[in-house]
Amino acid sequence: xxxxxxxxxxxxxxxxxxxxxxxxxxxxxxxxxxxxxxxxxxxxxxxxxxxxxxxxxxxxxxxxxxxxxxxxxxxxxxxxxxxxxxxxxxxxxxxxxxxxxxxxxxxxxxxxxxxxxxxxxxxxxxxxxxxxxxxxxxxxxxxxxxxxxxxxxxxxxxxxxxxxxxxxxxxxxxxxxxxxxxxxxxxxxxxxxxxxxxxxxxxxxxxxxxxxxxxxxxxxxxxxxxxxxxxxxxxxxxxxxxxxxxxxxxxxxxxxxxxxxxxxxxxxxxxxxxxxxxxxxxxxxxxxxxxxxxxxxxxxxxxxxxxxxxxxxxxxxxxxxxxxxxxxxxxxxxxxxxxxxxxxxxxxxxxxxxxxxxxxxxxxxxx
Numbered sequence: 001x002x003x004x005x006x007x008x009x010x011x012x013x014x015x016x017x018x019x020x021x022x023x024x025x026x027x028x029x030x031x032x033x034x035x036x037x038x039x040x041x042x043x044x045x046x047x048x049x050x051x052x053x054x055x056x057x058x059x060x061x062x063x064x065x066x067x068x069x070x071x072x073x074x075x076x077x078x079x080x081x082x083x084x085x086x087x088x089x090x091x092x093x094x095x096x097x098x099x100x101x102x103x104x105x106x107x108x109x110x111x112x113x114x115x116x117x118x119x120x121x122x123x124x125x126x127x128x129x130x131x132x133x134x135x136x137x138x139x140x141x142x143x144x145x146x147x148x149x150x151x152x153x154x155x156x157x158x159x160x161x162x163x164x165x166x167x168x169x170x171x172x173x174x175x176x177x178x179x180x181x182x183x184x185x186x187x188x189x190x191x192x193x194x195x196x197x198x199x200x201x202x203x204x205x206x207x208x209x210x211x212x213x214x215x216x217x218x219x220x221x222x223x224x225x226x227x228x229x230x231x232x233x234x235x236x237x238x239x240x241x242x243x244x245x246x247x248x249x250x251x252x253x254x255x256x257x258x259x260x261x262x263x264x265x266x267x268x269x270x271x272x273x274x275x276x277x278x279x280x281x282x283x284x285x286x287x288x289x290x291x292x293x294x295x296x297x298x299x300x301x302x303x304x305x306x307x308x309x310x311x312x313x314x315x316x317x318x319x320x321x322x323x324x325x326x327x328x329x330x331x332x333x334x335x336x337x338x339x340x341x342x343x344x345x346x347x348x349x350x351x352x353x354x355x356x357x358x359x360x361x362x363x364x365x366x367x
């Protein structure tokens with residue numbers, strides 16, 4: 001019964017939610033470990049929170065860790081889920097400051113609970129005496145200032161890590177740190193190219209500034225749909241998004257589901273797009289599966305690059321979608337991983353693609 005319940009809950013959590021929940025737990029654990037280490041480092045230095053034999057007991061450390069971890073989970077949840085995109089239209093530094101101030105208010109509550117617990121349960125003070133000691137420490141010592149500075153630094157470094165991780169995508173930054181792609185590796189990948197339909201007339205109608213906002217919102221909606229299904233977003237080029245998955249039948253289904261979700265997301269936000277810009281975006285897609293070479297490139301600015309015939313072919317398929325006036329074109333190799341009903345993938349025939357000596361069988365998806 002418990003196993004069935006766990007599977008049921010897991011199936012209801014999307015890939016993005018699962019990724020963010022892992023971030024919440026990781027951040028909370030990191031903050032807890034940092035807090036305990038800082039507590040140990042200030043022991044015996046004459047500070048108001050210095051340790052003695054009573055605060056080195058397992059009960060004292062465990063009590064502190066429990067309180068810090070519990071409230072850190074709440075703070076990390078707010079950071080990752082609630083305010084992650086609240087200030088996305090502000091400058092990055094201002095964005096971090098706003099979030100840090102929100103988190104700082106919770107950290108002050110956390111420190112208050114930690115010290116009340118210490119003075120009351122570990123030191124044996126009455127609750128009234130414990131409250132007086134906290135007030136004295138806050139007013140007549142640098143305890144509160146030091147704690148505020150410490151947590152501000154921790155919050156900013158955490159946001160820096162999240163920002164870098166979001167730039168590369170889930171798991172990619174970790175692979176770069178571990179050096180997985182220092183030497184180029186060959187992998188089979190499902191590659192998708194997505195870009196805006198009729199971008200030129202929309203840009204002319206909106207002007208450069210409004211068109212940029214339009215593109216930014218369009219890519220935001222598309223990217224959410226892709227990451228919802230575990231896509232590794234490779235790059236943004238103007239109004240184009242390039243993403244990939246490792247080749248497997250499961251990931252081919254995810255690619256197909258991401259495509260459906262992207263279209264639904266645009267439709268759900270159609271009223272907003274029409275009100276703000278007068279246009280509802282449409283996009284065209286090219287999907288291919290095959291071998292790519294992945295490796296780190298760059299000196300001043302490092303990044304992961306994917307190259308090979310598969311990348312070029314996927315781009316040509318996307319281009320062919322415009323010429324053939326089809327929204328979603330895919331290769332036969334992709335469909336080998338994703339068996340669809342005949343009405344879901346209509347054969348177009350052997351299409352000549354630029355740079356290819358022979359025509360390639362393409363299919364139009366009906367979504």
